[in-house]
Amino acid sequence: MSRLIVVSNRVPDPAKGPPAGGLAVALNSALEKMGGVWMGWTGKSSGVKEPGPLQFVERGNITFALTDLSRRDLAEYYTGFANSVLWPLCHYRLDLTEYARKDMAGYFRVNRLFAERLRPLIQPDDIIWIHDYHLIPMASELRRLGVGNRIGFFMHIPWPSPDVFFTLPVHEAIIDNLTAYDLLGFQTEHDVENFALALKRDGIGRDMGDGWMAAYGRRFQAKAFPIGIDVAEFASTAREAVRSKAVKRTAVSFAGRDLIIGVDRLDYSKGLTHRIDGFERFLIANPAWRGRTTLLQVTPKSRSEVQGYSDMQRQVAEHAGRVNGAMGTLDWTPIRYINQSVGRNTLAGLYRIARVGLVTPLRDGMNLVAKEFVAAQNPADPGVLVLSRFAGAARELDAAVLVNPYDVEAIGNAIARALSMPLEARVERYTAMMARIEQNDISKWSADFLGMLQPEQQRTTEPALA
């Protein structure tokens, strides 16, 4: 059987044991089944110096191969091209893209470094799965080094419409690099459509049907694989967590008020200022709810070294402060806004005691918080999910209260509707959403992708290039 090699920008710290949640669990379990290597960045900088040799950590049949990055590599590859160009572009924030040739060169240089470091670890039958926008050129770099193995790529963030994508000065190079993969995975059908449209509109390729595409004389497969969560595990964590001290103490601190919860990295794509304004509209339009509900917004800081993030951090704090100042009373603070990360067990318990989950990104690849909120609910008395139409998760969770996250009045109305929704309607929506996330959980996601990446798949389905 083939071994699996996973490459991602960040790798969960192997010293902390098997990961507890999210994407890392799925990759860990696929690696445990097949045996293999997980390569990526330690999350640390080696200062101004070149990174030292790969650090190897063995855990069971997984070899972790970790690299530091120099300060310059980090600035150009991660902070620069990945998070100041590709991230804002793919989230439709052209106003925040800061394209610089130096960063683009650094992005390619780090991808080459990753490929050169991985090359000696690759065996002939290995299959290789590369993750996310940080590492698009890695397959081309590996091909240049003579790697003929099957290589797949999964894009965790949205693929934008062609008009947006073509504003990227090096969009042709990005597509060219993607054609070095055998299989491209996207979060939704919509992302696949946008990608195929880019090939067609630029006259560089076409959709050949049955999931096959061709560009620059190469054939590859492209398909939507919406990422899921471990639903049963998260539901049981939430049941347990409501009995924990942390969740009980938090519940007591709300003094019987209905809890609305938002959980997001502090990122401009998450629509936090619009959300806070929407909550304010709700309080203005529904004065009877003042003093009876609290918005708990858990928002750990993220990528603060990028300019767009530090500006937005100030704006979100100002919006929350303004609403609390204007609407708060001696014994009630409408918004509890925290910038700390909360552990996933406590988070699961908080989702379960909340009446409303407010998930209103302006654009999001998937949004796992939406799925976690549903999985955590009490089936006999579930809370209501208010979800942005522009999160990948909305494609499956169409039984949520869907909102346009740019329309703050619509957010306000959706909150009012969710807080007063009768039990029967809440159970009906919850049941429909649970069925969807159970059908398409995290193990199905990795099994479907890896099933399609197996070499025999290519032989049985590959069409001729006309």
Ligand SMILES: O=P(O)(O)OC[C@H]1O[C@H](O[C@H]2O[C@H](CO)[C@@H](O)[C@H](O)[C@H]2O)[C@H](O)[C@@H](O)[C@@H]1O
């Ligand atoms: O590594 P960071 O720069 O700190 O960022 C954290 C991760 O953010 C992004 O998450 C995306 O993937 C999720 C799972 O597929 C998806 O639900 C979400 O919509 C995406 O935004 C990023 O793509 C990851 O690479 C980062 O590790």
Ligand SMILES: O=c1ccn([C@@H]2O[C@H](COP(=O)(O)OP(=O)(O)O)[C@@H](O)[C@H]2O)c(=O)[nH]1
């Ligand atoms: O304080 C926090 C905030 C978030 N999360 C987790 O971080 C992930 C966020 O994933 P999502 O897809 O919603 O967004 P991303 O941050 O990847 O864009 C979810 O599993 C959350 O439970 C967490 O554990 N603690």
